[in-house]
Amino acid sequence: MTHNADLAALVPRMQGxxxxxxxxxxxxxxxxxxxxxxxxEAPIPVLSIERDISMLGGAGNVVRxxxxxxxHAEFVSVVGKDAAGREVMELVGGLDSVDxxxxxxxKRETTIKTxxxxxxxxxxxxxxxxxxxxxxxTSDDVVRIVASALDEAGVLVLSDYAKGVLTPAATxxxxxxxxxxxxxxxxxxxxxxxxxxxxxxxxxxxxRELSDAVQASAGTNEEVxxxxxxxxxxxxxxxxxxxxxxxxxxxxxxxxxxHLPAVAREVFxxxxxxDTVVATVAAALAAGLSLLEAAxxxxxxxxxxxxxxxxxxxxxxxxxxxxxxxxxATSERxxxxxxxxxxxxxxWRHQGLRIGFTxxxxxxxxxxxxxxxxxxxxxxxxxxxxxNSDASVKRxxxxxxxxxxxxxxxxxxxxxxxxxxxxxxxxxxxxxxxxALRPEVLxxxxxxxxxxxxxxxxxxxxxxxxxxxxxAAGHSTTATIKRMAAK
Numbered sequence: 001m002t003h004n005a006d007l008a009a010l011v012p013r014m015q016g017x018x019x020x021x022x023x024x025x026x027x028x029x030x031x032x033x034x035x036x037x038x039x040x041e042a043p044i045p046v047l048s049i050e051r052d053i054s055m056l057g058g059a060g061n062v063v064r065x066x067x068x069x070x071x072h073a074e075f076v077s078v079v080g081k082d083a084a085g086r087e088v089m090e091l092v093g094g095l096d097s098v099d100x101x102x103x104x105x106x107k108r109e110t111t112i113k114t115x116x117x118x119x120x121x122x123x124x125x126x127x128x129x130x131x132x133x134x135x136x137x138t139s140d141d142v143v144r145i146v147a148s149a150l151d152e153a154g155v156l157v158l159s160d161y162a163k164g165v166l167t168p169a170a171t172x173x174x175x176x177x178x179x180x181x182x183x184x185x186x187x188x189x190x191x192x193x194x195x196x197x198x199x200x201x202x203x204x205x206x207x208r209e210l211s212d213a214v215q216a217s218a219g220t221n222e223e224v225x226x227x228x229x230x231x232x233x234x235x236x237x238x239x240x241x242x243x244x245x246x247x248x249x250x251x252x253x254x255x256x257x258x259h260l261p262a263v264a265r266e267v268f269x270x271x272x273x274x275d276t277v278v279a280t281v282a283a284a285l286a287a288g289l290s291l292l293e294a295a296x297x298x299x300x301x302x303x304x305x306x307x308x309x310x311x312x313x314x315x316x317x318x319x320x321x322x323x324x325x326x327x328x329a330t331s332e333r334x335x336x337x338x339x340x341x342x343x344x345x346x347x348w349r350h351q352g353l354r355i356g357f358t359x360x361x362x363x364x365x366x367x368x369x370x371x372x373x374x375x376x377x378x379x380x381x382x383x384x385x386x387x388n389s390d391a392s393v394k395r396x397x398x399x400x401x402x403x404x405x406x407x408x409x410x411x412x413x414x415x416x417x418x419x420x421x422x423x424x425x426x427x428x429x430x431x432x433x434x435x436a437l438r439p440e441v442l443x444x445x446x447x448x449x450x451x452x453x454x455x456x457x458x459x460x461x462x463x464x465x466x467x468x469x470x471x472a473a474g475h476s477t478t479a480t481i482k483r484m485a486a487k
Contacts, residue, residue: 007296008323010289011316015070017286019279020149022142022174023059023159023166023188025077025092025102026111026129027084030054032349035118045123047116051438051462056091057113058275059159061313062188063098065279065301068313068339071286072097074149076142078134078165079103084110101145103138111163120350133164143173150181154286157278158197162190175199184285188278189213198235202291204278205231206243218242221250221259228252241295243277243302251295258292263303263322276305276314312343334414335422338436341384344421345437348382356380357439358469359430361388363402365412368445368471375469376443377418384421384437385413386430395428429454440464445471 031052035045056064059077066073075092079085081104088110092100111129115122134142142165150156156178160166166174176199178185184201194213197203211218214230228240232254239253248262280301284294300322301314317337336344345355358376362369362385377383387410393402402409410422425433434442434455442459446468450456456466 004323007293007300008320010284010287010293010297011319011323012070013287013289014283014316017071017283018074018152018154019066019071019157019282019286020074020076020146020153020155020183021059021062021066021157021159021282022076022146023062023157024111024161024163025056025060025075025079025088025165026058026113026161026163027088027091028055028057028061029112029114031114031116033116033118035123045118047118047123054087054091056088058111058161058163059157059165060088060092061275062157062159062279062282063092063095065276065313066283067095067097068315069280069283069301069319070097070316071279071283072099074099074101074153076101076145076149077103078105078108078138078142080108080110080130081106082110084112084128103134103141105134105138108132108134111161117350119352129163131163133167136169139167139170143170143177146174147177150177150183153183155282156183156185157282158185158187158200159275159278160188160190168196171196172198186278186282186285188274194231194235197237200235200237202239202241202281202285203231203235203237204241204243204274204281206274207245207247210240210242224250224259225252225257229254239291241277241281241298243274249277249295249299249302251292253291258295260295260299263300273302273306276301276312280314307347312346313339315339334419335410335424338423338425338433341421341423341433342436345382345384353381354441355437355439356383356441356443357386357430357434357437358383358443359386359388359425359433361393361397361402362409362413363393363397363404365409370416371471372443372445372469373413373416373418376441376467379443379467380439380441382420383418384423384439385419386433387413387422387424389424389426392426392428431455431458434458438462438464441467443467443469445469447471 033047033049037046039046063073063075079088079102089102109130114126116124175185186202187197187200188204192212207218210227214227216227217223218227224242231240242250246262249260251258277298280298281294284297304314304318305312356376390406406424413419413422431454444453453466
């Protein structure tokens with residue numbers, strides 16, 4: 001097994017790795033609310049909806065994870081000529097480092113999976129979809145596009161959700177084209193007939209899929225190994241990576257067996273964890289890592305996403321932090337990117353916690369700042385602090401500021417017990433951060449008026465409140481700097 005520090009050193013190699021992904025894209029919708037009563041019409045809960053979000057699912061979630069890991073993705077899929085299809089196209093178009101080829105069919109309905117969630121409990125999932133093979137003409141287009149893109153790709157991923165994009169003929173042709181181009185093929189399989197994936201480099205079934213495919217038990221390590229070896233022969237594959245939930249993963253080749261233990265994490269949502277495994281393995285292989293190194297990184301990545309809410313993404317920073325978590329100081333763990341903060345806030349909100357937000361330059365932290373943080377934290381369950389970057393402070397305060405760099409200011413803020421996360425932003429105002437986090441409480445000092453607080457109208461609009469914290473008299477960073485300069 002590879003040491004954690006050595007694995008962490010491999011993560012940057014995935015930056016810019018090129019992965020070609022083909023498969024069934026879908027729209028994952030999450031409708032969140034609370035339940036206070038039972039319907040008088042039937043013995044079912046009444047969900048009072050508070051918010052809903054939509055994100056890419058299926059093969060689209062594989063692409064989201066690839067982008068999160070810093071890889072470059074080329075994405076080929078098929079949607080319907082409907083509103084959901086247009087939304088999928090917009091979401092894909094909003095991703096960085098993605099070249100997309102989304103074909104459409106008028107008789108096809110874009111898959112939508114809608115999950116209704118109250119508190120931490122999923123009440124219902126409703127699916128709207130067409131389960132039918134794409135037309136022969138569209139299938140030919142898919143194969144043609146992939147064949148022309150293989151030269152630039154490091155790995156081909158087939159993300160099969162059995163909705164009809166990966167027809168048997170197309171699957172056979174895609175694997176053959178990749179083999180001719182000497183590119184590895186990673187398959188996330190579905191169904192009972194895995195023989196259709198013959199010639200793939202790596203198959204990534206979960207335990208149930210493996211058991212069903214070879215009609216054998218896959219409970220113990222020995223049973224999993226035997227089942228994987230049977231699948232290797234059936235598909236003429238080089239390796240099988242079986243995901244086993246709390247039991248971790250098993251990587252089996254003709255000559256080796258590695259049972260990788262799961263990384264201990266509190267599980268919030270397993271949605272999309274398989275997509276994360278596929279994306280991590282593919283990005284790692286495209287970066288030139290070994291199969292075992294790719295599987296070890298995938299084990300860590302899957303642990304990260306099940307600790308988030310919804311069809312979540314494991315970012316490259318997440319991987320490094322997880323691998324180094326025993327070595328990182330608490331303050332370093334609190335400093336996160338906006339994407340990481342969004343994930344963490346979603347998890348807190350899933351637990352029923354109220355999110356607070358405040359912001360500032362916090363150059364030379366003084367007792368007034370400490371008092372502000374204490375008042376802000378008392379008004380919420382978790383406090384996120386937005387910190388102006390050095391460039392932002394310079395624009396706002398002028399030459400000579402900040403006195404302390406953003407890393408130092410973030411470290412000092414993170415050392416406060418009242419602060420739960422710190423997010424550095426480069427804009428002049430934290431409006432984009434507020435829009436992304438949607439805090440229930442927005443806090444600023446009482447030297448502001450309510451209508452002057454940036455984002456205040458947004459927070460009040462979604463039912464939150466703006467709090468003007470009392471100022472501790474006699475404390476000012478500007479005044480302190482002037483006194484220092486006068487001496």
